Amino acid sequence: MARQLSGKKVKLQSSDAKEFDVAIEFAQQSVTIKNMIEDLPDGEDNAIPLPNVTAAILEKIIAYCDYHWHHPMPITDEKKDERRTDDIIPWDRDFCNVPQQTLFELILAANFLDIKPLLDLCCKTVANALKACKDPEDIRKYLNIKNDFTPEEEEAARKENEWCLEK
Numbered sequence: 001m002a003r004q005l006s007g008k009k010v011k012l013q014s015s016d017a018k019e020f021d022v023a024i025e026f027a028q029q030s031v032t033i034k035n036m037i038e039d040l041p042d043g044e045d046n047a048i049p050l051p052n053v054t055a056a057i058l059e060k061i062i063a064y065c066d067y068h069w070h071h072p073m074p075i076t077d078e079k080k081d082e083r084r085t086d087d088i089i090p091w092d093r094d095f096c097n098v099p100q101q102t103l104f105e106l107i108l109a110a111n112f113l114d115i116k117p118l119l120d121l122c123c124k125t126v127a128n129a130l131k132a133c134k135d136p137e138d139i140r141k142y143l144n145i146k147n148d149f150t151p152e153e154e155e156a157a158r159k160e161n162e163w164c165l166e167k
Contacts (some may be wrong), residue, residue, distance in 0.1 A: 003070065010037060012062075013047035018055035026065035031114035052112045057105050064095060064118055073117065085124045085131070096125040100142070 008024040012033070028034040036048050050058065071091070088096075096103060103122055110119035133139045140147055149157065 003072075011045060011047035012058060013049045014053055014055040014058045015051050016055050018058075019047050020055075020058060020062060022062055023066075023069075025069050026062060029065045029069065029115055029117075030061075033113060050113070053109045054105070057102070057109045060095070060098075060102075060106065061109060061113065061115070061118065065115070067091060067095075068117065085127045088121065088124060088128075092121050093125075096122060 005023050005025055009021045010024050010027045012020045012022055012027065024037070028037065033048060053061070103125060107119065107122045110122060129142060130139060133142055
């Protein structure tokens with residue numbers, strides 16, 4: 001039997017002042033928003049400000065919460081699943097198929113809003129991208145890190161860590 005929404009809504013305001021009317025069930029997937037709702041006086045319908053989340057990112061997060069409210073993931077007690085990065089469902093994989101900047105903004109917003117499943121998903125996506133990197137230069141390129149090693153320092157680091165480069 002499909003879950004039914006209560007019909008209650010909450011207003012969320014992004015950092016760029018755009019307001020969203022969101023089903024309370026979607027919003028309460030965020031521990032941060034859930035706590036803010038509990039702190040609101042009864043009958044108050046002011047928008048909850050989210051100063052660290054832009055409208056574009058909030059829109060994506062609402063879509064994520066909508067999907068996962070209607071399609072809940074089975075809860076497992078197994079801690080080993082937290083380390084897996086190959087267990088991303090197709091909808092989530094498509095959701096995270098965004099430009100790198102958007103993915104990092106989703107990570108920051110999921111952390112701020114305390115939506116652990118979304119944070120885990122985005123981090124797994126980044127981990128998978130890093131696993132696909134062949135060498136330190138690929139990792140620097142993916143993370144947009146400037147190589148500030150001199151050739152001598154880089155060679156010393158390679159020698160010191162050649163054990164991890166062995167295949």
